[in-house]
Amino acid sequence: MESKYLIEIAYIIASTLFIFGLKGLSHPKSARNGMNLAAMGMLVAVVGTLLHHEIVSYTWIIVGLLVGSLIGSVMALKVSMNALPQRQAISLAFGALAATLVGVAEYMRGGAELGSFKMTALGFEVLFGSITIAGSLVAFAKLQELIRGTPLTFKGQNIFNIALFTFTIGIFISLIFSPGNEIMFYVMIGLAFLFGLLLVLPIGAADMPVVMSLMNSYAGLASAATGFALNNNVLIIAGTLDGFSGFILSILMCKAMNRSMTNVLFGAFGGASEEQQAIEGVQREVGIDDVAVQLAYARQVVIIPGYGLATAQAQHTVRELAEALEHRGVIVKYAIHPVAGRMPGHMNVLLAEANVPYSSLYELEQINPEMGATDVSIVIGANDVVNPDARDNPKSPIAGMPIIEVDKSKQVIVLKRGKGRGFSGIENPLFFKPNTGMLYGDAKASLAKLVQAVQQA
Amino acid sequence: MKTDILISSLYVFALAAFLGYQIISRVPPLLHTPLMAATNAISGISLVGSLVTAGAEHSTLSTILGVIAVIAATINVVGGFTITERMLKMFQDKLPSDSPKDSKDKKEEKHS
Numbered sequence: 001m002e003s004k005y006l007i008e009i010a011y012i013i014a015s016t017l018f019i020f021g022l023k024g025l026s027h028p029k030s031a032r033n034g035m036n037l038a039a040m041g042m043l044v045a046v047v048g049t050l051l052h053h054e055i056v057s058y059t060w061i062i063v064g065l066l067v068g069s070l071i072g073s074v075m076a077l078k079v080s081m082n083a084l085p086q087r088q089a090i091s092l093a094f095g096a097l098a099a100t101l102v103g104v105a106e107y108m109r110g111g112a113e114l115g116s117f118k119m120t121a122l123g124f125e126v127l128f129g130s131i132t133i134a135g136s137l138v139a140f141a142k143l144q145e146l147i148r149g150t151p152l153t154f155k156g157q158n159i160f161n162i163a164l165f166t167f168t169i170g171i172f173i174s175l176i177f178s179p180g181n182e183i184m185f186y187v188m189i190g191l192a193f194l195f196g197l198l199l200v201l202p203i204g205a206a207d208m209p210v211v212m213s214l215m216n217s218y219a220g221l222a223s224a225a226t227g228f229a230l231n232n233n234v235l236i237i238a239g240t241l242d243g244f245s246g247f248i249l250s251i252l253m254c255k256a257m258n259r260s261m262t263n264v265l266f267g268a269f270g271g272a273s274e275e276q277q278a279i280e281g282v283q284r285e286v287g288i289d290d291v292a293v294q295l296a297y298a299r300q301v302v303i304i305p306g307y308g309l310a311t312a313q314a315q316h317t318v319r320e321l322a323e324a325l326e327h328r329g330v331i332v333k334y335a336i337h338p339v340a341g342r343m344p345g346h347m348n349v350l351l352a353e354a355n356v357p358y359s360s361l362y363e364l365e366q367i368n369p370e371m372g373a374t375d376v377s378i379v380i381g382a383n384d385v386v387n388p389d390a391r392d393n394p395k396s397p398i399a400g401m402p403i404i405e406v407d408k409s410k411q412v413i414v415l416k417r418g419k420g421r422g423f424s425g426i427e428n429p430l431f432f433k434p435n436t437g438m439l440y441g442d443a444k445a446s447l448a449k450l451v452q453a454v455q456q457a
Numbered sequence: 458m459k460t461d462i463l464i465s466s467l468y469v470f471a472l473a474a475f476l477g478y479q480i481i482s483r484v485p486p487l488l489h490t491p492l493m494a495a496t497n498a499i500s501g502i503s504l505v506g507s508l509v510t511a512g513a514e515h516s517t518l519s520t521i522l523g524v525i526a527v528i529a530a531t532i533n534v535v536g537g538f539t540i541t542e543r544m545l546k547m548f549q550d551k552l553p554s555d556s557p558k559d560s561k562d563k564k565e566e567k568h569s
Contacts, residue, residue, distance in 0.1 A: 060523070098526040234502060241481075244474055
């Protein structure tokens with residue numbers, strides 16, 4: 001009996017440490033200490049759990065812990081910062097898998113004897129769990145480019161999805177009244193998995209920040225539901241914190257695109273381009289030397305990174321360019337749009353990796369008032385987040401989305417791989433403005449040439 | 458299952474939700490990626506559920522499920538904390554006061 005209280009004390013300590021840990025993330029200075037506290041909390045919780053009276057054999061536990069630690073640390077140490085979104089997606093799937101399997105095992109144990117409360121909790125656990133597994137795996141496949149990033153749609157998709165969802169919930173409700181119906185339990189898991197697949201397949205890669213946050217939220221809720229099922233408070237607390245974090249992030253991401261959650265989830269955004277007006281005008285191509293001179297004699301330069309920076313792995317070269325400019329007395333700032341990249345905050349991490357001090361990273365609201373006083377903006381692999389149509393054209397698919405107003409700066413240089421419309425398929429009038437110069441080609445190569453040219457200018 | 462357990466669980470849930478909202482809204486966008494990795498690691502706490510399932514020897518199948526769950530959750534816990542630390546280290550190394558020195562060092566390297 002005593003071990004029970006020891007475990008509860010361990011869980012209280014763990015919960016407190018988790019909360020302090022997340023609180024530390026309110027500032028980069030306190031973040032590392034905070035995470036150490038959280039990791040300690042995890043250790044306390046695990047050691048406490050090992051005292052559980054139901055545990056009779058430790059062999060498999062030790063094997064599992066060792067294998068998991070090995071895979072986990074190798075993955076975490078080997079993954080490049082450019083591939084963070086993929087890693088996050090796959091680890092969401094792992095987390096959800098753990099919750100789902102525990103749910104299934106609990107169900108096998110309880111079966112028909114499960115009370116309606118426990119059945120409800122288990123139901124939520126496996127539902128959120130299997131939706132997250134499927135959704136995260138699709139997100140992973142899209143990010144890793146195993147499948148096409150463009151939305152996959154078919155006719156009547158939304159109606160089919162809603163029907164599928166309703167049917168799954170129907171089974172869930174029937175299970176609460178007759179938990180003994182084993183086949184239905186597994187059918188429900190299968191349908192939820194299918195729903196997860198169909199939910200994320202139609203979502204374009206550019207909307208991945210929302211999907212990632214949402215899956216984050218579901219994975220957390222699955223853990224919280226596990227806590228309800230096992231009557232375990234530390235699970236409820238940690239799961240809820242995770243769930244809410246994901247939820248808040250998804251709302252922030254939606255706001256940053258001026259779109260509702262429903263629109264992101266069911267809009268199949270950026271699909272086959274509809275009747276879009278082709279923009280009149282020409283894109284002006286510029287040469288490295290011209291750009292270098294403009295940059296070298298500018299007073300303030302703002303760099304706007306997008307996902308293209310990550311794919312070109314150009315963050316270090318950007319830093320070199322900034323360094324060369326700063327050496328000449330040019331003020332260099334970075335403007336980060338909340339949805340730049342494939343997960344929230346991805347650009348900040350990439351630039352931090354390239355030794356860019358975070359004091360020169362600016363958020364949308366901070367940098368926009370300064371754009372008028374900026375001599376040159378360099379857009380690197382970003383498109384929608386600088387599309388003036390979002391502000392000017394109410395008919396644009398991205399109308400109302402807050403943008404970084406690069407078109408207000410005196411000169412704009414756009415680094416782009418080719419002349420195509422880019423990922424979302426939306427025309428960008430910025431590229432046709434007279435003060436915009438296009439620099440085609442691999443961003444990293446162009447930037448390297450610019451560094452040399454600026455040093456010689 | 459007794460109702461009072463449900464009620465107390467709901468209390469914990471409601472308070473954690475409120476607290477989560479308060480804490481997470483204070484995290485700056487700068488740290489959103491580390492935040493996602495960190496909360497992912499913390500929600501790997503479902504490990505404690507998996508541990509009991511893996512060690513309880515209810516049935517072979519449930520042990521197998523438990524062990525897979527332990528592996529998956531441990532990957533998240535260990536991987537999540539490790540990668541969060543990797544990211545945060547990069548942020549911390551360049552506190553504004555250190556950064557000029559930092560870049561000077563770099564330049565010296567280049568000149569030599």
